[in-house]
Amino acid sequence: MNKQELNRSEINNINVQIMKIQVLLWVMALFFIAQSCSSSTSKQQAETGSESVLAVEDSIITGAAQTEAYVPYLQGKRVGLTINHTSTIGGKLSMDSLLALGVQIVRGFGPEHGFRGDASAGAKINDEVDEKTGVPLVSLYGKKYKPTKADLAGIDVMIFDMQDVGVRFYTYLSTLHYIMEACAENDIELLILDRPNPNDGYVDGPILEKGYESFIGMHPIPIVHGLTFGEYAAMINDQGWLANGITCKINVIPMLNYYHGKPYTLPIPPSPNLNTQQAILLYPSTCLFEGTDISEGRGTMHAFSMVGSPRLKGKYDFSFTPESIPGMSENPKHLDKACYGLDLRSYDTDVFKETGRINLSWLKELYEAYPDKDLFFRDSFKRLAGNDKLAQQIRDGVSVEDIQQSWEPGLSAYKELRKKYLLYN
Structure with missing residues (x-):
């Protein structure tokens, strides 16, 4: 690293620290404003009971x-x-x-x-x-x-x-x-x-x-x-x-x-097809299907909460039929065709936080069940995955554990880098 690059790195680091100080000052100021406002209503809060007071104080x-x-x-x-x-x-x-x-x-x-x-x-x-x-x-x-x-x-x-x-x-x-x-x-x-x-x-x-x-x-x-x-x-x-x-x-x-x-x-769906909390929490795992021949549920009211394909008929009992929905999915994959696959609407999404992992097993399972392997992946998959390795690993039958291990040391390095920018600890 030359002197100019070092100086820029030092300046950037100072800027990050300054921003954190600014945020801290904002929080302190807003805290004192909130304290001032709450003191005038403390009697009312005491009468309503401690549980409701805690609920207000804990709300984002x-x-x-x-x-x-x-x-x-x-x-x-x-x-x-x-x-x-x-x-x-x-x-x-x-x-x-x-x-x-x-x-x-x-x-x-x-x-x-x-x-x-x-x-x-x-x-x-x-x-x-x-x-x-x-x-x-x-x-x-x-x-x-x-x-x-x-x-x-x-x-x-x-x-x-x-x-x-x-x-x-x-x-x-x-x-x-x-x-x-x-x-x-x-x-x-x-x-x-x-x-x-x-x-x-x-x-x-x-x-x-x-x-x-x-x-x-x-x-x-x-x-x-x-x-x-x-x-x-x-x-x-x-x-x-x-x-x-x-x-x-x-x-x-x-x-x-x-x-x-x-x-x-989320009080408001962030986009038309992420219209449920279930879809939002499944999205990191099921959006990868957008880069495949498998429908990710667009054309239904439960996009990203169900996945399937007409080519999986006879291998799964669950099915859904994508339709044209104005403002959501006007020309979805496999339009008006019954798609057979997985219903994830009742899947326990707490698993993601508990394991700290997205779910790759669904991708592997549907690839293995899919009859026309050469048609499974589309060109857009590598942009979603961020590499050309993941598709090949699925084709080669690499285990989920080994695929996850292949993300190292980059993933751990990112987690360490991320700590530098956290404003909420």
């Missing part, structure tokens, strides 16, 4: 909900919003809530599924004007993934607030990357309103290898990464993953009452 408060922590800072600034339907404040889309609080929003930016989350997976989205507010909306899942200089003209601060699911191939991670890059190139501060990671109880999967980067996986991380957006942004900066090693000025509004691994049921 998202960054977005803490308007007192950031709205004053936004006064007099021109604001851009990178959000979707999961960004809510007081039960309303944050666009509407922030406008009502006097924030000057000049432009909105929408990811996959759109600004209000009603577009099918993979559907390209055009720029438009928000009908309710009249604010211009720029699509980041149509002609481009990254805002242009013109898109960012007149913006002083960009807000990023969306619900993640903690999985490498969920495209909102890539949207965060490109927003950070565009903000860094145009000297715009990025304000991240942090939200929980529902798949936060473990870290697992192969590390994405060089040469397999795509919009469903841009960075050398495992399938289940174990970070919130606020923490992940710090990793992106510090690891020099933005173009030309530039860094983005980020300010994270942390959650209150959150810790890694804390159970959290």
Whole structure:
């Protein structure tokens, strides 16, 4: 490592520490605000009983909900919003809530599924004007993934607030990357309103290898990464993953009452096909079937909670038939054909946290039962897996334990690296 690289590494490390101090100060300030508010209602709390008081104190408060922590800072600034339907404040889309609080929003930016989350997976989205507010909306899942200089003209601060699911191939991670890059190139501060990671109880999967980067996986991380957006942004900066090693000025509004691994049921489905908590927790394991001939349940109301194929008829009793569902899956795999396979709707998802592992046995089982082995894997599988090894290991009959062992030492190295960016201990 030369002197210039060493200096940059030292600077990045200092920036991470500064961000952690800023977060700590935010938490301390919000704690004292909460204490002040609670003192005026202590008599009422005592009358309601200790259990209800503990329930309130233990509930997670998202960054977005803490308007007192950031709205004053936004006064007099021109604001851009990178959000979707999961960004809510007081039960309303944050666009509407922030406008009502006097924030000057000049432009909105929408990811996959759109600004209000009603577009099918993979559907390209055009720029438009928000009908309710009249604010211009720029699509980041149509002609481009990254805002242009013109898109960012007149913006002083960009807000990023969306619900993640903690999985490498969920495209909102890539949207965060490109927003950070565009903000860094145009000297715009990025304000991240942090939200929980529902798949936060473990870290697992192969590390994405060089040469397999795509919009469903841009960075050398495992399938289940174990970070919130606020923490992940710090990793992106510090690891020099933005173009030309530039860094983005980020300010994270942390959650209150959150810790890694804390159970959290999402109040709003993060995307149309992740419409149940069961699907969200199964997603790290069952999304791999998207890169195969096996249906992952798209075209039903239980996507990612059932898997099967017409070619498995006679080998499984359970079946489902994918249909065209507007706004969810308009042209799903094996449309209108009965698919036979596994029903995972009642699977005990606590197993993932208990074992610290995604489930590869379903992939192995259905491959072994599948009659036309050459048709099982599709080209997209290697982008989901982050390498070309996993498919070959399944073909070769390698055991689950040996496949997991092949992820070392990369997985352990990532787990150690991750500790550097944790804001919630």
